[in-house]
Amino acid sequence: MRGFIYLTSQPDGRVLVDNLHAHPAHVGTGIGHRLLHAGFAWAAANYPGQNVWLNVFSSNARAIAFYERQGGRCVGEHVITFRGSELPEREYVWPADYVDERAKKASSSSDRQQRC
Secondary structure, X not given: OOXXXXXXXXXXXXXXXXXXXXXXXXXXXXXXXXXXXXXXXXXXXXXXXXOEEEEEEOOXXXXXXXXXXXXXXXXXXXXXXXXXXXXXXXXXXXXXHXXXXXXXXXXXXXXXXXXX
């Protein structure tokens, strides 16, 4: 397995990227980009007009750089408590129009690949 993504709808209508992971041997190969954009396509098809979002630990500079390269916008910071430790997180959002646009591009790219 090269990686996986898990998305789920939230009570407020937004779509949460609950998990996005690339196998260490595949980091830097584009698998994260492909997984995230497949997630955008899924969100656009199943929850049209909804933003996609996630939380990331503020100390995870590699993930933050990735999300920003992928068009994510940091919209807030907060602290969670986990097993007695306070951990700062950032919330990243991809607006629905961005998600829809990326889903259409992924679909047309997939169509081109299948025709070759």
